[in-house]
Amino acid sequence: MENIRPIAMKHESEDQRTLRAAAVQFESAPRDKEANFRKIESFVEQAARQNVRLLVFPECCITGYWFIRNLSVDELRQLAEPIFDGPSSRRLIELARKSGMTIGAGLVEAGPVGEFYNSYVVATPDGRAQRHRKLHAFEHLSIRNGSEYTVFDLPDGFRVGVLICYDCNLIENVRLTALRGAEILIAPHQT
Numbered sequence: 749m750e751n752i753r754p755i756a757m758k759h760e761s762e763d764q765r766t767l768r769a770a771a772v773q774f775e776s777a778p779r780d781k782e783a784n785f786r787k788i789e790s791f792v793e794q795a796a797r798q799n800v801r802l803l804v805f806p807e808c809c810i811t812g813y814w815f816i817r818n819l820s821v822d823e824l825r826q827l828a829e830p831i832f833d834g835p836s837s838r839r840l841i842e843l844a845r846k847s848g849m850t851i852g853a854g855l856v857e858a859g860p861v862g863e864f865y866n867s868y869v870v871a872t873p874d875g876r877a878q879r880h881r882k883l884h885a886f887e888h889l890s891i892r893n894g895s896e897y898t899v900f901d902l903p904d905g906f907r908v909g910v911l912i913c914y915d916c917n918l919i920e921n922v923r924l925t926a927l928r929g930a931e932i933l934i935a936p937h938q939t
Contacts, residue, residue: 767906767932769802770795778812779827781836781855785810788853789843796847801904807854807882807912807936808866810836814938816856816887824890828858831879837869844871850902852934854912856891857881864891868910868936874903880910883921897921899928908932913939 772791777783788805795803807813811827819827831837836855844851850872857867857879866882881894899909909930915921916935925933 765905767802767904768800770800771804773806774809776809776812778815780812781810784812785839792843792847792851795849800849802850802902804934804936805853807868807938808856809853810855813887819888821890824856824864824888825858828856828864831857831867831869832877837877840869840871841875841877844873845875848873852936854936864888865894866891866912868912870910870934872903880912882912882915884914884918897925897928899925899930906932908934910934913937
C-alpha cells in the first residue's frame with residue numbers, strides 16, 4: 749500500500765487558512781464493497797495521523813469500476829445502492845464523523861425510480877453528505893448522465909466542486925463549477 753502524501757492548500761484571504769488534502773488511488777476489488785471499505789478505512793487511519801482534512805478516493809472505488817461495462821442490468825441492480833440512505837453512504841458519513849475529516853468516494857448509485865448513476869459521495873465530519881452524478885457517463889448503457897453541478901462549502905470554510913473523470917475534459921464544466929464559487933475541484937478519476 750502506498751503512503752499518503754498530503755498537500756496543503758492556502759485560502760486566499762486575510763487569515764491565510766490552510767486545508768491539508770490528500771488523494772488516494774487504489775485498485776478496487778470488483779463487486780467487493782467490504783474489501784474496498786477495508787482499504788478506504790486503512791487510508792483514512794493513515795491520513796488522520798497526518799492531519800489530513802480532505803481525503804478523496806477514485807470514482808466507483810466502493811463498487812469497483814472496470815468490470816461494470818460487462819454487467820447485465822440485473823447484475824448492475826444488485827451492485828447499485830441508494831445514496832444518503834444506502835449502507836455505503838451511511839458508512840462514509842460515519843467514517844468522516846469519527847475521523848474528523850471530509851471523505852469523498854465513488855460508487856454506482858441506484859436512483860429513486862430504478863435508474864443508475866456513476867456517483868460520488870462527499871461526507872463531512874458534521875454528518876452531512878453531498879452527491880455528484882457524473883455528467884458524462886459511459887461506463888454502461890444503463891448508467892444515466894447526471895444533470896447538476898455540485899458545489900458546496902466544507903466545514904473548514906473552503907468552497908468545493910465535484911466533477912468525475914471525463915466531466916473535467918470539457919472545460920465548460922470546470923468553468924461553470926468555478927463560476928458557482930468552487931475554490932477547490934474534487935476530480936476523482938479511475939486512471
